[in-house]
Amino acid sequence: MSSGRELFARDGPEAQMDEIAARAGVGIGTVYRHFPTKEALLTAMVRDRFQEFGEIATLAEETVDARDVLETVMRRSAEAVEGDVGFQLAMMGSNQLEWEGIEEEKAVLAAVVTRIIRRAVEAGAVRDDFTFEDFGMVMCGITSTMYYKPGSADWRRHLAIVVDGLCPPGRVEQDRPTRS
Amino acid sequence: MSSGRELFARDGPEAQMDEIAARAGVGIGTVYRHFPTKEALLTAMVRDRFQEFGEIATLAEETVDARDVLETVMRRSAEAVEGDVGFQLAMMGSNQLEWEGIEEEKAVLAAVVTRIIRRAVEAGAVRDDFTFEDFGMVMCGITSTMYYKPGSADWRRHLAIVVDGLCPPGRVEQDRPTRS
């Protein structure tokens, strides 16, 4: 239901079933024939999006240098979420046990990102105690900037700070971008 | 209304007026005699808490070494919010224009923190493009970890990563704490 996605993107979980149905040009009954509850509809959309994350990470893993993959994945994932309030909330909530039914997609993502982190650590670009769980944690933080400062590009600065914090201790950083 | 604060701490803005009144041992009417709307009640509580932030920062400014003040303020502010869901949401939302009526308290906080940042930059402990707005942004991120992983201490790790990211470029970091 792609019209559901549009509204979910604009309003988040607040999006109303009536409006979703109207936007899709169908009656409410029809929506409920496809998804038993509102939550089922939201879960379906979140699952789709999580799959996207997996694809983003996979693509980056195959094409980007080990030292830069992690930052690339973080940046591209964030960009994928930009302007999609519903997805932002879902991403933040995905750390919690809030979303049931996306376990599989999340496992795929975890596998890819874990590999990417390992490569980055071996390349000396990332501190060696960084984990997939940490990845989710900092992504959640960066997403919160997007959510609470909609339309601003401040999250890129937040990302830059976090990326700097991920360097291994003792490493002299260079070429750090300045404030935009 | 301190009983309101307890419920707000547990349930956030979801806290219900009936329950707040019952907890306070008064009728709903009485609550509405003190606060015209639910939002007014929430704002009053958020304002109190923001004042606390100002006090935390002021105390730290007076007693902590320039190189460590900023981290101390961040840590103590986060600790003040631990276990208080309502306050966590308020802190995250305070970056947005969501909360009207806390301008004064926020201005006080901004003044103190801006001074603290300047001192830290001069001491060479913090990158020189860091601003009060950035402070709010990263605090929002750290708070989001608290909110979405309630009861865990992961936010301390998030804080550590961010603090590392705030070092001036080229500085060799030392004594970085490892994963807890």
Add this chain to the structure above:
DNA sequence: CAGCATACGGAGCTAACATTCCGTTTGTCA
């Protein structure tokens, strides 16, 4: 104590939404 004012309590009003249910339409098969 009578009269007045101030503050209280909480039943009930209202609006917002998710969800259900049934009359109607559309499609299929003989």
Add this chain to the structure above:
DNA sequence: TGACAAACGGAATGTTAGCTCCGTATGCTG
């Protein structure tokens, strides 16, 4: 074309929660 099935639409329902309003209690003044 007629009979049956499958899918549809949206009015009606149920529930939740903020808020209002009026009858009552408390306290003060003369």
